Structure formats: structure tokens, C-alpha cells
Amino acid sequence: MPRRKSEAGLEPNRRAELLRAAARLFVDKGFAATTTRDIAEAVGMRSGSPFYHFRSKQELLKEAMIDGLEAGRERLLAAIAGVADPERRLYVLVRTHLGTLLEADCNSPMLLNETRSLDVAARAEIAAAFDRYQAPWQATLDELAARGRIASAAAPLRLLLFGMLNWSGRWYRPDGPLTVDQLADSAVALLLGRRSPDLSRA
Amino acid sequence: MPRRKSEAGLEPNRRAELLRAAARLFVDKGFAATTTRDIAEAVGMRSGSPFYHFRSKQELLKEAMIDGLEAGRERLLAAIAGVADPERRLYVLVRTHLGTLLEADCNSPMLLNETRSLDVAARAEIAAAFDRYQAPWQATLDELAARGRIASAAAPLRLLLFGMLNWSGRWYRPDGPLTVDQLADSAVALLLGRRSPDLSRA
DNA sequence: CCTACCGATCGGTAGG
DNA sequence: CCTACCGATCGGTAGG
Numbered sequence: 001m002p003r004r005k006s007e008a009g010l011e012p013n014r015r016a017e018l019l020r021a022a023a024r025l026f027v028d029k030g031f032a033a034t035t036t037r038d039i040a041e042a043v044g045m046r047s048g049s050p051f052y053h054f055r056s057k058q059e060l061l062k063e064a065m066i067d068g069l070e071a072g073r074e075r076l077l078a079a080i081a082g083v084a085d086p087e088r089r090l091y092v093l094v095r096t097h098l099g100t101l102l103e104a105d106c107n108s109p110m111l112l113n114e115t116r117s118l119d120v121a122a123r124a125e126i127a128a129a130f131d132r133y134q135a136p137w138q139a140t141l142d143e144l145a146a147r148g149r150i151a152s153a154a155a156p157l158r159l160l161l162f163g164m165l166n167w168s169g170r171w172y173r174p175d176g177p178l179t180v181d182q183l184a185d186s187a188v189a190l191l192l193g194r195r196s197p198d199l200s201r202a
Numbered sequence: 203m204p205r206r207k208s209e210a211g212l213e214p215n216r217r218a219e220l221l222r223a224a225a226r227l228f229v230d231k232g233f234a235a236t237t238t239r240d241i242a243e244a245v246g247m248r249s250g251s252p253f254y255h256f257r258s259k260q261e262l263l264k265e266a267m268i269d270g271l272e273a274g275r276e277r278l279l280a281a282i283a284g285v286a287d288p289e290r291r292l293y294v295l296v297r298t299h300l301g302t303l304l305e306a307d308c309n310s311p312m313l314l315n316e317t318r319s320l321d322v323a324a325r326a327e328i329a330a331a332f333d334r335y336q337a338p339w340q341a342t343l344d345e346l347a348a349r350g351r352i353a354s355a356a357a358p359l360r361l362l363l364f365g366m367l368n369w370s371g372r373w374y375r376p377d378g379p380l381t382v383d384q385l386a387d388s389a390v391a392l393l394l395g396r397r398s399p400d401l402s403r404a
Numbered sequence: 405c406c407t408a409c410c411g412a413t414c415g416g417t418a419g420g
Numbered sequence: 421c422c423t424a425c426c427g428a429t430c431g432g433t434a435g436g
Contacts, residue, residue, distance in 0.1 A: 014421090032234035033319070036415060049421050051416060112372075113315075116231070151396075156380060156388040163369025164362040170314075171361055178358060186358040193395035194353075216405090238431060251405050253432060407436085414429080420422085 015053045017043045023064040031114040062122040068108020069129040072100045086143040095184040110169045217255045225266040233316040264324040270310020271331040274302045288345040297386040312371045
């Protein structure tokens, strides 16, 4: 069921619409299993039309990933602005990240999966965007390590942290027994070595 | 470059060979991006021949996943046999799981990703196999919780744990600075709330 | 397990 | 952004 016909150029940003639809489909079905026809149909276009906006299916993926990471980064920076206490800041980072992953309609971190579908040049762009996304995390972990609240801000800890958060995109169900707030609490408690007994019944 | 011709039935188990090749390719390129021709070629068959052993590409995936989970489970059970202390047993579980994931040539847990490509019946079989895989973990976590060494053995903790372990399949490089032993140490230290200062330089 | 093949689908393009 | 289309590839099958 196609949407209304576009009025010859009056449509402001079909490109952004395509990117959102593509991101959603890539997350749900995977890059290879998603058809450019699926994407076109999702925004009410004909099969060839996405190629008026993007050179290739790969470019659609690359742009969707970079846009998603950049939007996520801006959400992070806005959320931690003025949060001086590093423990509190870690919580805000975790909660905001889980929000992007589990609540926003474009859970971009899950797309990191699909980097393998890109060529070397595009991979480098993704890596750079992900580094920017990681920067506020690294700063906060460094601060926590300096104060002795975590053992180390070195690679293993940061990667284990992203692992436990990102994997939740695979199993978390919004209609399940666990709220995103509770999940964020559990993750932070685990990281900071607290017992968080209030969650033992979740 | 095809292998030698099979001598009419003397070949014992081409089926298992196909499953190993399929698992490897599915992990590396993803299910949808892997061609049944890729799989055939990997074991020196012609394009149509895998369908002599398997009804469909989906069946190949399902069998590869179940075999992988079952093999992983047997490795787990063998490794923890006779390990009475639950903290030590947790370490052995983590280390063995990481071995399956990062060292064995069939890192089956990564295939859990591809469950979405299966129909409902097959998904139920996978879920059952994964439950069997999880059983020894749950028992150990319950024991640790009963002794107060972790806050809770409820869902969030177990899922966060699998998350941080499984995600490592995405970034871990055997030729990198981190050994699998060190990674296992970091993960267990995080879980049990220890500081593990010996890893602060990794 | 191979040969030979089919129908369907897919990414992408020409030309407007 | 649509119409109309192409070449390539893919999962799967018949028949031996």
C-alpha cells in the first residue's frame, strides 16, 4: 500500500526517510536478507527509486550506520552535560545507550554487526564514527579507574561493558518483566561491584 | 579446486563435513550472504550436491546450530566434572565457553544470531538446545547466589554475562595483545566484584 | 553425488 | 521519482 504520491520536489527529505527505514530493516532482517525493494516499499517508493538517492545498497548501510552513531553520540553528550560525578555519569551513559538500543526506533549499535558487508573505505569511516561514540565512555572509565572505583579502564573492561549492553538488543523485550531502568541498574551494579539486592526478584 | 572424487559410498561422513563448513561460513559471512554454492565448494562438491544431504539451506543452518550447541555443552560438562567450588566452576565455564567461541573452529554461539532466519519449528528446537547449554550455568549461578557471592542468579545477570562473553566474538583477535585466559579472568573478576589488578595493564 | 537446468529474485540502470 | 528492463545469481530439482 504505497503512500501518497510526492508532489514533485515539495517533499523535504525523502533521503532521511529512506535511511530510517533501511536501518530498521537491516536491524530486523540483516543486511543481506533485506532487499532494496523492501526499503523502497517501506517508504512508498518504486523499486528503482532508492538509487536516485543512494549509489548502492552498501552506501545506504554505511550512511545509516554513521547517522545512527552520530545521533546516539549527540544523545549521550546531551544526557551527561553537567553530570560531574563519574559514577552517576556512567549510569547516565549506560541508561542512554540502552535507550538508543532498546527504545529508539533506530537501534544503531546493532548495525555494527553488518560492518563485514562493507568495503575497507566504508569500514574506516564506521570505525571513526564509533571512536567518537566511545570517547565519552573512555573519559568516564578513566576517571573511575583513577579514583579506584573500577580496577582498570583498559580495553577488556570497556569491551565487556559494550558486550553486555549490546547483546541485550538480542533478547530484551519491552513487554517483558524487566524495565530498561532495571537493566541499566543491573549493568552498573555489576560494573561497580555493588550487590544491587533490589533486583534479585527481577 | 575440487577434492578427490568420492569412491561411491566409501566416504564416511560428508554430512558432518558439510555442517562444519556451513557453520564456519555462516559465522563469517552471515546466513543470507552465504551461498549453498559456497558451502558445496568449501568441501569440494558441485552446487547441487548439498541437497542430497540436506533438504534446504535452512536445515543446514538448524543442524549446524544444534550440533554446535551440543558439542559446546559436552565440552562444558567435561570441563566442570568434579569441580566442587562454585567460583572455580564459574571460571571453568567462562574459560571453556570462550574457548568454544574464540579458539574452536566452530564458534557456534555466534550462530544464535541467525535464529531469525529459521521458521518457528526450528526456532523451538534451537531454544531447547540452548536451554540445555544454559543448565550448568544456571546451577552454578544459583549456588553462588545462595552463598552470597553474587547478588542474584536471576535473568538479568545471566543474560548480561552471556552478553559480555558472546560479544567478544566480534572484536577478539587471537593475534592481539589479550590472551583468552586474561579475558576469562577479567570477565570472572567483573562478575564476582573483584578488582583483578593484575589485568590493569592489558 | 554429478549434470543440466529452471523459475524467481535481486541490485542496479536508461531514459524520461 | 517512475517505467521498464537487464544480467547475474541463487535455492532447489530431475534424472541418472
